[in-house]
Amino acid sequence: MNGKQFGVVLIGVVIVLATLGAASLVASPADDSIELKVVTSFYPLAYLAERIGGENVTVSTLIPYNMEVHSWYPSASDILQADMADVFIYNGAGLEPWIENEIIPIIDDNPKIILETTAEINLEEGHEDDHHDHGGLDPHTWISPFLARKQAEAIYLAFVEADGANASYYGQRWANLDSLLQEMDDRYLDRLASTQFHTIFVTHTAYNYLAERYGFEQEGVLGISANEQPSPSTIADLADRMVDEGIYTLFLDPVFSDDYIQTLKSEVEDRTLISVDVLKLYLMTGPAESMDYIEQMEANLENLVQGLGG
Ligand SMILES: [Zn+2]
Structure with a gap:
């Protein structure tokens, strides 16, 4: 979609929003028992929101599961969906630049909490040889249990702000998730502390936050934006x-x-006649092979231990 076409779509969206706004003036008053409507940009945030919000939230996601996140772009109906949210949650750090450019300016008028879950995180620069054109920050925070915990905490605080009547419900569920993610971080630290090798070779260099915290390096075929x-x-x-x-x-x-990866595998095998293993390292942008977000995080640890010789 070019800028002009997007402009036309925007005008349509603005008209629909204005109509919805007028309709809500005559609709029935708010019901306290209504669930919080939570709209997230992509799967890991939806997973965390559901873990914390439980029965008090309905969670939806704009980017379909397991899509290439960096090149996705919203439609007019995605903008409408975002505007219906009580709490709108995104990753930030340049992962979804269209949220700040195209969505927030439009949905800002109607009352809602807009949460950038990486706002309080100390972000790293992307590597210089990666062609990343959104401020150069590395957005792949959710892959690290340590940073995912901080993103989850921000979601918990947003729910308490949006729905204080249920603060203790959210508090209990957050406490469970908090200890689960802290325990996961401890296990990563422990099991990757003394490995035989110190570099992982990957397709997309999305694992820098893991590498930094748990003491190895990543080398990638593709840069940080994967496209x-x-x-x-x-x-x-x-x-x-x-x-x-x-x-x-x-x-x-x-x-x-x-x-x-197959090209690189053949290149190394042709040169050395040694067979190269390909292990799985999930980006966790959707449920995969019957595993949810946390299960993929666990599988990543097992495969890292195996690949690095832990
Ligand atoms: Zn990525």
């Missing part, structure tokens, strides 16, 4: 590094294409 093409020299350089370091493991999110 570019690798050059043959990138593949050759990565193959050099794998052979130099004696690492014969690649990591891949099975939800996404494995063409580049």
Whole structure:
């Protein structure tokens, strides 16, 4: 969609919103027992919102599960859906730049809480060789249990603000999730503390927050925004590094294409005649292989331990 087409869509959205606003003036008064309407940008935030909100919230998600998040763009109906929210939750840090550019200016008029879950997090720059054009921050916070816990806490506080009558309900559920994520962080710290290898080779360099906290490095075929093409020299350089370091493991999110990983795998195997393992490292942008967000986080730890020789 180009700017002009989007402008036309926006005018339509604004008219619909104005009509909805007028209708709500004559609708019945608010009912205290009504659930909080929560709209999230993508799956991990919806998962956390459901864990904390339980029966008091209805949660929906704009970006379909397991879509490539960086290149997604909202439609007019997505903007309408966001505007219906009591609490609108997004990742931020440049993951969904269209939220700040296209959605918030429109939905800001109607009362709601708008939560950027990474607002209080110390964000890292993306790597310089990655073509990331949204301020250069690394947005992949949710992959780390340590940072996911902070995002979840922000969601909990937003629910208490939006629905103070149920604060103790949210408080109990948050306490459970809080200890689960802290325990997960402890296990990552413990099991990755002394590994044989210290580099993971991946498709999309989305694992920097994991790498920083748990003491390894990532090297990727694709940059931080995952929507570019690798050059043959990138593949050759990565193959050099794998052979130099004696690492014969690649990591891949099975939800996404494995063409580049297969190219790199063949390159290393052709040179060394040593077979290269491909292990799963989930980006957790949707349920995958019957696993939810937390289960994928657990699977990631097992595979990291295996791949790094823990
Ligand atoms: Zn990404």
